[in-house]
């Protein structure tokens with residue numbers, strides 16, 4: 001069928017090549033969105049797309065798109081991809097593996113002389129990580145029609161507006177609405193990505209089929225007690241905001257420890273104390289809460305539980321606790337038909353796989369809102385990601401690619 005034309009060594013070399021674009025002294029790669037390194041990486045991949053028989057273009061927001069044209073482009077086709085931008089000092093696989101594997105799959109079809117009726121499209125999304133302008137999934141947001149014009153006004157640390165950075169790279173932020181694709185033209189979106197967790201490694205399994213992507217609700221708790229003298233205030237008369245915060249943190253941990261079969265997680269990752277002095281009872285604490293689940297009802301239940309605990313702690317201690325939700329992203333269930341198709345191919349080609357959920361966000365989250373979408377996870381070492389130590393075996397990427405290749409073949 002042509003699979004023998006897939007060249008994992010070539011993909012391995014491309015991963016190494018891309019890691020050099022924006023290479024850091026610490027051994028990682030920094031390719032923030034709309035920087036010269038980001039564009040250089042896209043141009044590198046554009047060349048690969050051309051070699052794979054695709055026509056390429058950038059949409060107005062800087063998504064790099066390659067189209068392997070079909071005999072009947074009006075038929076709904078397949079779109080697959082991921083991202084090439086990285087976090088500061090990031091790894092060489094996160095996002096990049098998904099783009100390179102997608103291009104190599106198309107090249108395999110091309111070399112084997114396979115032309116399908118519909119198009120196969122590969123996309124390298126712009127600004128997935130969202131580090132520079134403080135908001136992730138920019139390219140897929142525009143592509144799915146979910147981008148608001150205010151987003152373009154965001155600034156980086158130097159005060160450069162996103163729209164200015166885009167224009168400087170030759171893109172056209174004013175036409176961002178034209179980046180929206182017509183979902184009727186696509187029957188499926190696929191994204192291959194390293195797992196960024198340890199589930200597959202622990203299960204001794206190379207491939208994961210992603211059932212859904214859990215999403216965060218982020219809240220800020222403000223705990224107001226009273227700042228008193230640490231020596232002159234007896235224990236019974238204190239309104240210690242930090243002691244109350246400690247109770248609340250443990251309540252978050254307890255409430256978010258999931259029951260059998262559930263995947264709720266809760267984290268207090270940021271905390272500030274006022275006045276933060278050795279000999280003053282803490283008067284005020286602000287802390288973040290990040291609560292995630294794949295099931296929005298379970299996530300809401302956890303948040304309700306935390307609110308009840310907060311109330312109880314506040315009442316008992318005679319202090320004030322307020323919780324404000326600042327972000328609530330809807331979790332995403334991926335397409336069951338596509339998961340079934342992937343599973344059937346796994347069984348057919350004798351691939352060991354495990355079904356799991358993604359704790360991290362991906363472009364597939366937004367694509368799933370308009371096109372049936374699926375994700376393939378590839379095992380990575382120690383679950384490490386966003387780090388120079390990020391590593392996935394090329395053999396595992398090869399298996400993920402093989403699964404994707406045959407699944408696409410079965411759908412077209």
Ligand SMILES: [Zn+2]
Pocket residue numbers: 083094095128193362
């Ligand atoms: Zn990623």
